[in-house]
Amino acid sequence: MTESTPAPATTSLNDRIAQRVRDLRASRGLSLDALAAHCGVSRSMISLIERGESSPTAVLLEKLATGLGVPLASLFDDAEPVASPVSRLADQLQWRDPHSGYVRRNVSPGGAISPIQIVEVNFPPKARVAYETGAREPRIHQQVWVLEGRIEVTVGDDLHRLDAGDCLALTLDQPMSYYNPTRKTARYAVVITTAPTSWR
Template structure:
């Protein structure tokens, strides 16, 4: 494992521990709530696992946060600028997609931006469910094509297209082409009830 990947796994470990403690959840309670085994959560919290995006999304759903929140430093600063060199890159060990958290870390804004490089023919499916507070996202394709399925509706998005949806049902991504697809995800955490 590279030093950068090891550092990011430790960041994820600290963040999951911090969020779990803030919610007063034991390992067993979080495991029951999100469908990830207690032993896997323990490995993640010790930085001894390279979890897939699907596992991390289940944890995020169980903790009531957006997936992007798991990549933030545990004690984010108040700096309103996120320098490119400080934006963490993470590669999903299953699909090979690479995500970069673009937004400054911390709770100063209810909006997060993530850039994704999605490999040719890759797929990833999340068993996302509703969270409190509600989380909405928009997927804006920067280059090439991606198919995004939200619940039962499949949307083929080409460069320049944008899809808005709530994170309250299963979502899957598929790059049907032979070329890398790049897209941005803008995530907004909204107070409930949202109108």
């Protein structure tokens, strides 16, 4: 395998992302120009992503997810998920953000089994990712549970320093960023639900 040839898993995930973006855009009746206007990503870049000819960063994918009204994790779903209540570790593809180097893995079973999605992230030392997150309908709620290490999560103007065992609840409706201030890889789980929730 030459250096310019993507690894099979990377190729598979790029193809999966391409299919998901195409399907989600079509289901919402959006043209390339309309989606570009919604999410602030150029029409040419969206076209490259939909053809599987680009390795988009997490920040870029989050912009697309915001424009499509879905959580970022949804862009990694299989176009034809197997409706099984069990997601085997061996079947959970990993994706590496080409910018920050963080590695994410969709843990939850595919298909409409549950309104909840779980993602595991390995976040490298000193890595930082800033998302220009905007509101979606229905509202998307998320919890970040630190399993190992330490991370800093900024939501709007609020900075949250989280150590192992800490859990942060938030709504995806404003800019946010993740930062690992340490020299060790941090590991955390993100739990996402798109079901309308009333907080009391």
